[in-house]
Amino acid sequence: MELLYSITVGTLTACSVFLILRGRSFPIVIGITMLSYAVNLFLFSTGRLVINELPLIGQSQTPTDPLPQALVLTAIVIGFAMTAYSIILAVRVRGEIGSDEVNDPNYSASEGQRS
Amino acid sequence: MILAALVFVPFIGAMLPMLLRNQSRVVITAGTAAVTLISLGSLLWLAPLTLAGEVPSSLQTWLPDLGLNLALRLDGLSLLFASLILGIGLLIVIYAHFYLSERDDVGRFFTFLLLFMGSMLGIVTADNLILLWLFWELTSVSSFLLIGYWFHRSEARRGARMALAITGAGGLALLAGILLIGHIAGSYQLDAIFAAADIIRTHDLYIPAIILILLGAFSKSAQFPFQFWLPHAMAAPTPVSAYLHSATMVKAGIFLVARLTPALGGTPEWLTIITLTGLTTLLFGAYFALLKTDLKGLLAFSTISHLGLIMMLLGLGTYGAMLAALFHIVNHATFKAGLFMVAGIVDHETGTRDIRKLGGLRRAMPMTATLAIIAAAAMAGVPLLNGFLSKEMFLAEAYQQQLFGGLSWFVPVLATLGAMLSVAYSVRFVADVFYGEAASDLPKSPHEAPFFMRLPVLILATLCILVGLAPMLLVADLLEPAMAAATSAAGTVKISIWHGFNMPLLMSVLALLGGIIIYLKRADLFTFNRKFEPKDAKETFARVLKSLTSRADAALQNIETGSLQRYIAAVLVLVLVFVTPELVELQSLRGDKSQLPIDAISLIGAIILMLAAFGTAMLHRQRLTSLLMLSVVGLMVSLAFIHFSAPDLAMTQLVVEVVSILLMILALFFMPQKIPRASSGRRVARDVLLAGFVGGIVATLNYALLTRDFASISAFFLENSVPGGGGTNVVNVILVDFRGFDTLGEITVLAIAAAGIHKLLNNLRPFMPSSDVDGRPWHRVKHPLMVQTVSQALLPLALMVSVYIFLRGHNLPGGGFIAGLITAAAMILQYMANGVDWVKHRFNYNYQTLTSIGVMIALFTGLGSWVFEHNFLTSWFTYLNWPLVGKFEVATAILFDLGVYLTVIGATLMILANFGQMTTRHRPRQEGH
Numbered sequence A: 001m002e003l004l005y006s007i008t009v010g011t012l013t014a015c016s017v018f019l020i021l022r023g024r025s026f027p028i029v030i031g032i033t034m035l036s037y038a039v040n041l042f043l044f045s046t047g048r049l050v051i052n053e054l055p056l057i058g059q060s061q062t063p064t065d066p067l068p069q070a071l072v073l074t075a076i077v078i079g080f081a082m083t084a085y086s087i088i089l090a091v092r093v094r095g096e097i098g099s100d101e102v103n104d105p106n107y108s109a110s111e112g113q114r115s
Numbered sequence B: 001m002i003l004a005a006l007v008f009v010p011f012i013g014a015m016l017p018m019l020l021r022n023q024s025r026v027v028i029t030a031g032t033a034a035v036t037l038i039s040l041g042s043l044l045w046l047a048p049l050t051l052a053g054e055v056p057s058s059l060q061t062w063l064p065d066l067g068l069n070l071a072l073r074l075d076g077l078s079l080l081f082a083s084l085i086l087g088i089g090l091l092i093v094i095y096a097h098f099y100l101s102e103r104d105d106v107g108r109f110f111t112f113l114l115l116f117m118g119s120m121l122g123i124v125t126a127d128n129l130i131l132l133w134l135f136w137e138l139t140s141v142s143s144f145l146l147i148g149y150w151f152h153r154s155e156a157r158r159g160a161r162m163a164l165a166i167t168g169a170g171g172l173a174l175l176a177g178i179l180l181i182g183h184i185a186g187s188y189q190l191d192a193i194f195a196a197a198d199i200i201r202t203h204d205l206y207i208p209a210i211i212l213i214l215l216g217a218f219s220k221s222a223q224f225p226f227q228f229w230l231p232h233a234m235a236a237p238t239p240v241s242a243y244l245h246s247a248t249m250v251k252a253g254i255f256l257v258a259r260l261t262p263a264l265g266g267t268p269e270w271l272t273i274i275t276l277t278g279l280t281t282l283l284f285g286a287y288f289a290l291l292k293t294d295l296k297g298l299l300a301f302s303t304i305s306h307l308g309l310i311m312m313l314l315g316l317g318t319y320g321a322m323l324a325a326l327f328h329i330v331n332h333a334t335f336k337a338g339l340f341m342v343a344g345i346v347d348h349e350t351g352t353r354d355i356r357k358l359g360g361l362r363r364a365m366p367m368t369a370t371l372a373i374i375a376a377a378a379m380a381g382v383p384l385l386n387g388f389l390s391k392e393m394f395l396a397e398a399y400q401q402q403l404f405g406g407l408s409w410f411v412p413v414l415a416t417l418g419a420m421l422s423v424a425y426s427v428r429f430v431a432d433v434f435y436g437e438a439a440s441d442l443p444k445s446p447h448e449a450p451f452f453m454r455l456p457v458l459i460l461a462t463l464c465i466l467v468g469l470a471p472m473l474l475v476a477d478l479l480e481p482a483m484a485a486a487t488s489a490a491g492t493v494k495i496s497i498w499h500g501f502n503m504p505l506l507m508s509v510l511a512l513l514g515g516i517i518i519y520l521k522r523a524d525l526f527t528f529n530r531k532f533e534p535k536d537a538k539e540t541f542a543r544v545l546k547s548l549t550s551r552a553d554a555a556l557q558n559i560e561t562g563s564l565q566r567y568i569a570a571v572l573v574l575v576l577v578f579v580t581p582e583l584v585e586l587q588s589l590r591g592d593k594s595q596l597p598i599d600a601i602s603l604i605g606a607i608i609l610m611l612a613a614f615g616t617a618m619l620h621r622q623r624l625t626s627l628l629m630l631s632v633v634g635l636m637v638s639l640a641f642i643h644f645s646a647p648d649l650a651m652t653q654l655v656v657e658v659v660s661i662l663l664m665i666l667a668l669f670f671m672p673q674k675i676p677r678a679s680s681g682r683r684v685a686r687d688v689l690l691a692g693f694v695g696g697i698v699a700t701l702n703y704a705l706l707t708r709d710f711a712s713i714s715a716f717f718l719e720n721s722v723p724g725g726g727g728t729n730v731v732n733v734i735l736v737d738f739r740g741f742d743t744l745g746e747i748t749v750l751a752i753a754a755a756g757i758h759k760l761l762n763n764l765r766p767f768m769p770s771s772d773v774d775g776r777p778w779h780r781v782k783h784p785l786m787v788q789t790v791s792q793a794l795l796p797l798a799l800m801v802s803v804y805i806f807l808r809g810h811n812l813p814g815g816g817f818i819a820g821l822i823t824a825a826a827m828i829l830q831y832m833a834n835g836v837d838w839v840k841h842r843f844n845y846n847y848q849t850l851t852s853i854g855v856m857i858a859l860f861t862g863l864g865s866w867v868f869e870h871n872f873l874t875s876w877f878t879y880l881n882w883p884l885v886g887k888f889e890v891a892t893a894i895l896f897d898l899g900v901y902l903t904v905i906g907a908t909l910m911i912l913a914n915f916g917q918m919t920t921r922h923r924p925r926q927e928g929h
Helices: A002-020 A025-047 A066-097 B002-013 B015-019 B025-051 B076-099 B106-125 B129-147 B154-185 B190-195 B197-202 B206-220 B229-235 B238-247 B249-264 B268-291 B295-316 B319-350 B366-380 B386-400 B410-434 B451-469 B471-486 B503-520 B522-529 B537-559 B564-585 B600-618 B623-643 B647-670 B681-706 B714-725 B730-738 B740-761 B785-808 B816-834 B836-842 B847-867 B892-919
Strands: B057-063 B068-073 B877-882 B886-891
Touching (some): A002 A025, A002 B623, A002 B681, A025 A066, A066 B730, A066 B892, B076 B106, B076 B319, B106 B249, B154 B190, B197 B206, B197 B249, B206 B268, B229 B295, B295 B319, B295 B386, B366 B410, B386 B410, B451 B471, B647 B892, B740 B847, B785 B816, B886 B892
């Protein structure tokens, strides 16, 4: 199970990194969102993988580590705030400049693009 | 204390002229002179101690871990230099008062001057090498300000820049050298370094250290080949030139060499480098001094030449040579300051400094002429003046040294040649300006300068004569402790006017006669020199600087391309570079923790998750599809949380997922519908490779982590959750109680992000397409009846659920975060199903206020603990029996959670509702309306 979990996290990371390396804002926002999933899963797993041992007193003899859960919970909410901020920023940039390119307009536009 | 006052009074007093700026010039000058006098008074107070052989010192720790202390000492060497700095400084203040014109900002001038004075005093009294370096750099900066004082003149600006660049670069070399010395000696305190002299001299790093230190000293003291900045620094007002280039700035390098001689000196490398550099500089400066037609230019090169002379003596390093060096420092300061002042007077009264235009001034200004003759004669080394004594000592040392074996004879020969040139330019200075035909076409008709402007020169010229006549009486007491500080060689301070007929005397006579001959034959020399292309050091310097900056620009262009993609790729590559070796170090990837078996459902879930992730990435050009794939990923993640015993996380993730996908669909409306071009194959290949590597590294890390046991601090939370926090849901108790402060920070961040988004949306004119990508118009029914009906029925249910989730949060999965998100989602559904107008009509809440109230409630709950004399955010709880409900817990933590709840609702709706309103007439416009 641990192997499967880490492969999943790795896959999520790889896909999100690929998206973040795109040149347009929308895929980047999607990439950031997905990367935050990957990071949350990673951080969550520092409490190790435990099944059916809820961190509720009285329900389990050996409850799982509650601390990573508490930290990840706020991370999810903050991650949402960050996603929201970046996407609104993208919309704003599109409104101001009229393009969703993330590179400097002075940077040679042809680089890395299929002509 | 008094020692600290000596150094720091000028720094503090530097504010005075600026504060007195609007007062009359007399007041400003008096203020500056008073500051100088206080500092001088402290020096005179301490001087008897030093003269008696003690070393007054003060130590104040500053950054002891870096070896940097405010350590000052006043040994003989410091005393000698400090007297010059303050004594001549005082004369300069008086002189400048008369020299500066009505238009000049006197306050600014004196502020800079005092800053410079303080920095110089710092150098000569520093007992810590780093501190010395600090003051060294301060002199570079303050001299930059002084040289560039007339900043409206291009040559002043360029001269100042050049001086700063050269001395600044030298300063860096010096710092490196000092660090090396400190590394070898184990301390930056001077006494420790002197004690470690033998270790330093035999250390492997000795040669690099002295080269670096000498680079600093040579650049500061304008030694060949760094001499070129000095003549250009003559663009400064003459008082500055007189001060910087006679007694202070350029003597800093000399001081440094003298200061470090006990620690570094005496080796063949030290002797050879310094002696040869000094000798070269001596000849170079003297030759060009003769050729200059500008009075100050002549003096500038003669300064270079004399600095070379002193440097050479320091290099020779015998007792006699050190004595001659220190003696000549004093003498040079007196006659050169005087000569600069004379040049300034001439310039001031005639309007020109060009030797070719000047002539016969002795009739118009006889007093000035007399003073000039005395000072110039001292410079030339005419007997009975101070310059003669030290120069003869110099010639004697040059004659006696045996440094270069069979070739040693060339040193006295070249020294005599230098002395001849020195005589020649001294004669030229006097003869061409004050004798000969009276100049007719001067910009101003010359007349005698005011008495007080001549007074400083008079004092200096008198000193030249008195020291020349009675050296032992006047300076021996000053030189004795200085010699003790500068050299360990044995000897006594003995300066006599008459040595009898010997070789040095012959050399002196030769120099005088030869000099006069050279002066008479100077026309031939000028003709000879005209065969060379005149080279302006300023131009060369500017060219070098330009090519340097353009190269740096080009390099920067290569790094900073403006491609964000490239930057991110670079960051990721760096991550790989740093993490990979660590992973290679790992003994085995798999730890020894027992692993869980894989069940079918997990496997299927993981496969769906991975496929969805791949789909998101590969279909990213089809934006809606990609987004739907992303939502699959998010849902699978929340399932994973459920599976691995994290119900709170699963619920949070689920609701956040809904809200963020909604937000992105909304955003999609404003983004371009088509992506015009895809990435090139090469770029895709690069990115896939990079992404694959990063993913692989993360997976490896995660696997290594998961298969190892760990020690957690969570036992505390598990034990204290019920007795300390009164709740069984440990995650929630951690959030609102144990780590409540974190949560408070987090909701504040959320509120700030929401406020930022609100601001971003203000006055935004988004692109709003009227049809979809294929040109079909949007559907005319915006709010379908089915959805409207269902959503309206859903709202009370959703609110009830959220209240339930909120209340049970302390004991069962739930809490403020989740409940707030559920409420927000229900509200968003109303917006979508019924439209903004419909919602506005029914609940017209201001979400900014709601968010602020939420943060306030959380904050004041925390502050409330103070009323009961507990720490911030200490919670209190008890159990009540509610009818019907039964035993129920009441805790202040629930109040805090209420704050979280409201903040989450407010922030989420502030983001989504405001954004959703973009297409309506309610869209955010001007602030406050």
